[in-house]
Amino acid sequence: MNEAELRAELTALHQTLVETALVAWTAGNVSARVADDRFLIKPSGVPYERLTPESMVLCDMDGRPVEDSALKPSSDVFAHAYVYRHRPDIGGVVHTHSTYATAWAARNEAIPCVLTAMADEFGGEIPVGPFAMIGGEDIGKGIVETLEGHRSPAILMRNHGVFTIGGSPRAAVKAAVMCEDVARTVHLSRQLGEPLPLAAGDVDHLYDRYQNAYGQ
Amino acid sequence: MNEAELRAELTALHQTLVETALVAWTAGNVSARVADDRFLIKPSGVPYERLTPESMVLCDMDGRPVEDSALKPSSDVFAHAYVYRHRPDIGGVVHTHSTYATAWAARNEAIPCVLTAMADEFGGEIPVGPFAMIGGEDIGKGIVETLEGHRSPAILMRNHGVFTIGGSPRAAVKAAVMCEDVARTVHLSRQLGEPLPLAAGDVDHLYDRYQNAYGQ
């Protein structure tokens, strides 16, 4: 996609966050890599219903808006920039405070892989990254370092919320939707007992099939 | 219904899964028997909002698309095919990862029959079937064998999700909706104590009335 197409795609994906109830008020954001040295991101504090393709803020890889930007980028811009700089395979990043996932994050607890749908999408547990201050690079650093040891495109940041990554912004939004879905199901399952673990070999098999054979 | 009508019906029923919040992203599927040797099923990984009557994939009883199919069928196609081959009374099959039902499935726990609405629709507990790999016939085999000992049109597959069956695809969707509804109510009831059991005779009486006297 070119920049114009990505601006439209980002606008639509922010509506998906609203429709899937992953965000409240102006919290949360999606970004998309446009080129080696540019990415687009949600403006800071703008209500979802007012977002347009034009309101997405074009930034350089240090998270600074490029010259002709009218709006300030999301205050999470430096976390997104860090991810794009260190992960050239990543085309999209999503951040939410989705309810159940954030409830795990507040306890500093990873979500164990006890569902086939988790093995499919995450290839194992969804890990927790460190507590880090908003507005600097520490969050980005925590994301990249924690995800190195996992197949999961989602990470819970302690006492904060969720970040997801993907080859495209749509893939990252999918990971955010599925992360909340499994966070909720495993939470509920654990309320009345202990969910059974999946065998590591079964997780591998499910992950391989889903990543390679699922879809068109 | 003829094939064209079933294609329209399947499209509408997939929207019902979305409206009743039984599915996330592209997960879940509905199929419909068209004839002794054919059934229609959702294509793999296609977003719900893009499903059309034409996108439903016509398959033979081994789960292979017939010649003129443009799309790949759901990766659960072999489970559906197995059910149709072994249960000639079945006209529709539904699969979801609906949240509360899947929470029971992750613990390998059947849902006890403690509500009149469960006696009505399921005639007893909703059982759990074995853990089985996606993409082969094991899931279908687990469904058919487990449901033999029950009146329930719904089964929880361990660590996975829900399958429901019915004389028509609409009846199977109804069972999927009611399964999640009672899974949620019984879950909540058990959070603060133990729901009272229903007497076996009362379950029989309620089931008979609902199956034979309810409706027009």
Place this chain on the structure above:
Amino acid sequence: MNEAELRAELTALHQTLVETALVAWTAGNVSARVADDRFLIKPSGVPYERLTPESMVLCDMDGRPVEDSALKPSSDVFAHAYVYRHRPDIGGVVHTHSTYATAWAARNEAIPCVLTAMADEFGGEIPVGPFAMIGGEDIGKGIVETLEGHRSPAILMRNHGVFTIGGSPRAAVKAAVMCEDVARTVHLSRQLGEPLPLAAGDVDHLYDRYQNAYGQ
């Protein structure tokens, strides 16, 4: 309201049950007294989206459809009839299996009055009535006898669901909406401890104010 107006009102109120998520599939029903010897009620097993003013079934006080009825009434018709015969002050009756209220009912537990909103609408606890078979008069009898000792227009029927009554069908629907709302809030409160009781004098004071001074 005359019969035509009540048919339109009942149709709208059934949509309110759907919009407030108190019902799943075809479960639940609303009825309205038309005259001393007649009431209107939802037809049995008809999907909510197909209900029209014409589809409401006019019944006599024994729950038998009057001559020109094309559709069978709800299988709960005898419960409604019993209430109308024994409570001439009642103009509307609602039945649902709303989730949280039914979770209390499955444990045979009354909802304690620990919220000002409960004191306002229910004037005390929401009691539980006996287990009773669907399709006869036992449910109606259980409703009338149990509510005699309470100010609450809502009752939980054991292992079954909720019935509410009101001077009009709209008042009964309001009671059904508020019953689920407080059932959920008190459930959640008790999950993490014990809600504080309200003093009996405070409950009386709140109830009197709400019944007499609230509204236009």
Place this chain on the structure above:
Amino acid sequence: MNEAELRAELTALHQTLVETALVAWTAGNVSARVADDRFLIKPSGVPYERLTPESMVLCDMDGRPVEDSALKPSSDVFAHAYVYRHRPDIGGVVHTHSTYATAWAARNEAIPCVLTAMADEFGGEIPVGPFAMIGGEDIGKGIVETLEGHRSPAILMRNHGVFTIGGSPRAAVKAAVMCEDVARTVHLSRQLGEPLPLAAGDVDHLYDRYQNAYGQ
């Protein structure tokens, strides 16, 4: 905003309460200060879908409708009036019985600050105020006195619900939305363990950044 603009704004904000599911039936209300001696508030017991700019009731600072008012104001009018009289910085007040926040209020328990989103918006815990009778000034007094010791624009009133304040009615509605969001997340987190506390210095840092650097 002038009075006409505030009437339109209040009408829209009441719809926001409905869309964000913070209110059931006619419960809840928003008010807006118009001038030093006037504020607008929701009429008592009027359904949300019938609210219009004209139906908002203009009151003086004792909570009495001014001469030309056709509708009675909310029965919470004296609580709002008390807040406006004692807090000249406040331009809007919101009251709801939102589910999770009210569940904390029923136990007389403050919501601990364990999420960055809580530090951002509330600058610490969300406190609980005293039990107070509806219809007088005690609620307003409880709000003002309790919030004196906190940065939070939200307060839980014991056994009752939530009040929020803001420089504008929109800011107060935002606080009501965020209050329910964090009440739910912290509730869920505590169901399966104990959320980690945030360090006081981190809370201060997050609050300062959000209040001063976030947004456009």
